[in-house]
Amino acid sequence: MLKFNQDGLIPVIVQDIKSNKVLMLAYMNAEAFKKTLETQKAHFFSRSRNKLWLKGESSGHYQFVKEIYVDCDEDTLLLKVEQIGGACHKGYYSCFYRRLEDKQWKIIDKKIFEPKKVYKEEE
Amino acid sequence: MLKFNQDGLIPVIVQDIKSNKVLMLAYMNAEAFKKTLETQKAHFFSRSRNKLWLKGESSGHYQFVKEIYVDCDEDTLLLKVEQIGGACHKGYYSCFYRRLEDKQWKIIDKKIFEPKKVYKEEE
Numbered sequence: 507m508l509k510f511n512q513d514g515l516i517p518v519i520v521q522d523i524k525s526n527k528v529l530m531l532a533y534m535n536a537e538a539f540k541k542t543l544e545t546q547k548a549h550f551f552s553r554s555r556n557k558l559w560l561k562g563e564s565s566g567h568y569q570f571v572k573e574i575y576v577d578c579d580e581d582t583l584l585l586k587v588e589q590i591g592g593a594c595h596k597g598y599y600s601c602f603y604r605r606l607e608d609k610q611w612k613i614i615d616k617k618i619f620e621p622k623k624v625y626k627e628e629e
Numbered sequence: 630m631l632k633f634n635q636d637g638l639i640p641v642i643v644q645d646i647k648s649n650k651v652l653m654l655a656y657m658n659a660e661a662f663k664k665t666l667e668t669q670k671a672h673f674f675s676r677s678r679n680k681l682w683l684k685g686e687s688s689g690h691y692q693f694v695k696e697i698y699v700d701c702d703e704d705t706l707l708l709k710v711e712q713i714g715g716a717c718h719k720g721y722y723s724c725f726y727r728r729l730e731d732k733q734w735k736i737i738d739k740k741i742f743e744p745k746k747v748y749k750e751e752e
Contacts, residue, residue: 507734519642519651526649528642531705575725576734578717582654584725594701602698602707611630611699 509581510536515551516583520593522600523572523586529593530601532561534583546571548585565624567591597621632704633659638674639706643716645723646695646709652716653724655684657706669694671708688747690714720744 510516515533522529532550534542538558541549545560548569552559562568569587576583594601596617603615633639638656645652655673657665661681664672668683671692675682685691692710699706717724719740726738 517640517654519654521651528644528651528707531640531642531654531700574729576727576729577654577724578719578721578726579724582724584651596701598701601700601702601705603701604699606697606699 507580508536508539508576508583509579511581515553516581518548518550518583518585520548520569520585520587522589524588527600528602529569529587529589529599539583542571542574542585548587561593562590565591565595567593567624569593591624592618595621595625597624630703631659631662631699631706632702634704638676639704641671641673641706641708643671643692643708643710645712647711650723651725652692652710652712652722662706665694665697665708671710684716685713688714688718690716690747692716714747715741718744718748720747 508516514535518532518534520529533553535551538549538551548561548571550559550561568590571585571587573586592599597619598615599618603613604611605614631639637658641655641657643652656676658674661672661674671684671694673682673684691713694708694710696709697706715722720742721738722741726736727734728737
């Protein structure tokens with residue numbers, strides 16, 4: 507029923523279930539979707555590393571999936587999650603920590619962790 | 630600075646600025662981004678119709694853009710908008726009107742308009 511794209515992927519919006527903050531956009535293949543359902547932890551397909559990726563596997567910053575929504579066209583998913591630590595590998599709670607102001611991207615959030623201390627490998 | 634994909638597009642998450650409800654995922658090309666900045670109304674690139682698309686052009690259901698965010702990788706945008714009418718061409722406020730329950734997609738929102746009455750052409 508889900509429509510995966512020509513690369514076998516579907517975009518997934520991840521939202522904090524408590525604050526409703528949008529945390530990130532990632533991609534799942536069919537296996538990542540299956541693993542997410544089985545474990546209730548968000549799994550994605552890493553396009554840069556070309557492999558299945560358990561979010562938090564190196565950082566401990568897991569996303570516990572509470573609700574899963576599909577859009578009208580069945581080609582996008584929305585996960586509502588409990589986020590451990592922060593979602594962004596740059597050290598922010600959300601990947602959307604920059605807002606357009608006067609034609610420039612301005613950082614509007616504070617770092618909550620130091621990536622070098624958290625990642626054994628780049629996530 | 631924005632990273633458009635191999636099709637010249639960037640995915641855009643649209644979120645209601647008042648309720649923080651996630652409304653839809655759509656795609657912009659460079660022109661749609663420019664038009665959005667100029668007009669403060671969300672413009673997208675329609676992949677099905679292969680053309681620039683002013684959201685609301687046939688329905689009147691415009692999205693007035695209040696804030697624009699970019700993610701860490703600069704390959705996804707987040708718009709916070711004031712949504713007129715409903716975002717979904719199926720008649721719902723949000724495109725994410727179905728939630729996974731007992732392995733089935735269950736409609737959890739109410740229709741707020743009748744698409745046949747609103748659309749002169751399919752949006």
